[in-house]
Amino acid sequence: MPKKVVSDLYKIGVTLLIAIVVVTIWAAVDPKFRDKLSNLAADQLSDWIENRPIVTELRSELEKSQSLAEALTVQNTELKNKLNEVAEDLEQVNTEVQRERNQLSTEFDRLKDELQQEVSSREVAVEQVRNKFTVIRVGDKVLFDTASSELKSRGQEVLGLIAVSLKNFPDRQVRVEGHTDNIPIVSPRIKKRFPSNWELSSARATSAVRYLIENGGLDPKWVVAVGRGEHHPVASNKTKEGRAKNRRIEIVLMPAEETFKTEEIE
Helix, strand or coil, rough: HHHHHHHHHHHHHHHHHHHHHHHHHHHHCCCHHHHHHHHHHHHHHHHHHHHHHHHHHHHHHHHHHHHHHHHHHHHHHHHHHHHHHHHHHHHHHHHHHHHHHHHHHHHHHHHHHHHHHHHHHHCEEEEEEEEEEEEEEEEHHHHCCCCCCCHHCCCCCCCCHHHHHCCCCCCCEEEEECCCCCCCCCCCCHHHHHHCHHHHHHHHHHHHHHHHHHHHCCCCCHHEEEEEEECCCCCCCCCHHHHHHEEEEEEEEHHHHHCCCHHHCC
């Protein structure tokens, strides 16, 4: 390396060393200068950091995270409000269900009291099913002659008493079901009118419904006739006693929410 270059470098190094020593001594002696020097270094460092791509990317991710957190906070508040509304609705439903059950229990007791004589004589049975339905069960011997759908006089009396009781509950649907045993109809004369137990059970249910409406004064909009045939026994069809229990009319008092009205479709 040429001597002149080496000499120049030496001079520059010495000059820088002297400048550093001077700056160091000055900074140590003069606090204001030290502060200015510190601020200058901090500003340069801050500018350098701000211009780094990783810093810009991290700041963008932080802003996204903050926006997401705010959105989640709003959603959490909305969900809490909805949960509170659902809890209130559920409490209201439970209260309504309990009120309905209490009312049905009261109805059940009233029906049993009003039909006490018939219940005591075992002509009529009053039962409550799943705390929801009240079932009045009447044996076919009380209502009909064998293989007939024409009401007997005693059957008319019993249905009249039942109608008086049912009129105390005008907002209930009354479903009248006809049931038979499993003995098929074999008489040619009877088969002309009732080809099977389906027709016999339906005709008996219809006869009971007509009497409840025409003579008992029930609102026809709330009364339904259903033929069940032999397919819903309450006892074994293997015995004479069981078959006698299966031949019956059931009058089901249904709560308001179970009611099926054609105007809802129309």
